[in-house]
Amino acid sequence: MKFFIDTANLAQIKEANDFGILDGVTTNPSLMAKEGITGEENILKHYVDICNIVEGDVSAEVISTDFDGIIREGEALAKLHKNIVVKVPMIKDGIKAIKYFSKKGIKTNCTLVFSAGQAILAAKAGATYISPFLGRLDDISFDGIELIKQIVHIFRVQNYQTQILAASIRSPLHIVKCAEAGADVITSPLDSILALLKHPLTDIGLEKFIADHNKGKKISE
Numbered sequence: 001m002k003f004f005i006d007t008a009n010l011a012q013i014k015e016a017n018d019f020g021i022l023d024g025v026t027t028n029p030s031l032m033a034k035e036g037i038t039g040e041e042n043i044l045k046h047y048v049d050i051c052n053i054v055e056g057d058v059s060a061e062v063i064s065t066d067f068d069g070i071i072r073e074g075e076a077l078a079k080l081h082k083n084i085v086v087k088v089p090m091i092k093d094g095i096k097a098i099k100y101f102s103k104k105g106i107k108t109n110c111t112l113v114f115s116a117g118q119a120i121l122a123a124k125a126g127a128t129y130i131s132p133f134l135g136r137l138d139d140i141s142f143d144g145i146e147l148i149k150q151i152v153h154i155f156r157v158q159n160y161q162t163q164i165l166a167a168s169i170r171s172p173l174h175i176v177k178c179a180e181a182g183a184d185v186i187t188s189p190l191d192s193i194l195a196l197l198k199h200p201l202t203d204i205g206l207e208k209f210i211a212d213h214n215k216g217k218k219i220s221e
């Protein structure tokens with residue numbers, strides 16, 4: 001399972017990249033706004049800055065909701081860097097655009113996926129990735145992990161090549177459950193990735209190993 005970071009924060013992207021486990025980045029307009037990145041020129045520059053940090057796919061989202069606008073924006077984004085993946089919303093014109101981009105060899109990430117039916121349509125159109133938002137489903141009392149399991153099953157049975165990119169991750173347990181379910185990729189905030197490191201017995205065990213090593217040193221001195 002690949003690990004993407006879901007942020008537009010350059011410091012966090014650098015930290016995850018230095019950690020050595022990062023395979024890519026996803027962003028969205030809300031994450032860009034959170035970092036104070038506004039205006040077309042600044043947003044495009046920020047995508048290039050992200051691509052220069054990470055060797056892996058970087059999702060950049062279109063704002064248009066009509067076919068011509070999505071194509072215009074998507075082609076401009078794809079020209080920015082070879083690793084840009086055009087993030088397209090799950091709407092009718094979005095599916096048409098994904099088909100168009102797929103024929104042109106431009107990578108796409110179909111975003112705002114909340115059902116298996118939507119996932120099937122995006123796969124049929126040739127999306128490189130689909131992004132089911134599991135945390136937002138959990139928020140409204142639907143089981144997000146169950147959706148990931150259902151889509152994994154369908155894509156295996158149907159031999160769809162589209163990668164399942166589990167998004168809207170809220171906890172380290174979400175990451176573990178996605179791995180168990182067979183997601184191809186998770187995209188997560190840095191804190192949930194780093195939380196995977198934590199276990200109290202690891203901390204206690206390490207403290208004891210170091211203390212015992214130091215005792216041994218004192219005896220031999």
Ligand code: G3P
Nearest residue numbers: 006028135136167168169
């Ligand atoms: O990038 C899309 C998705 O991961 C957003 O997550 O936490 O806003 O539901 P969240």
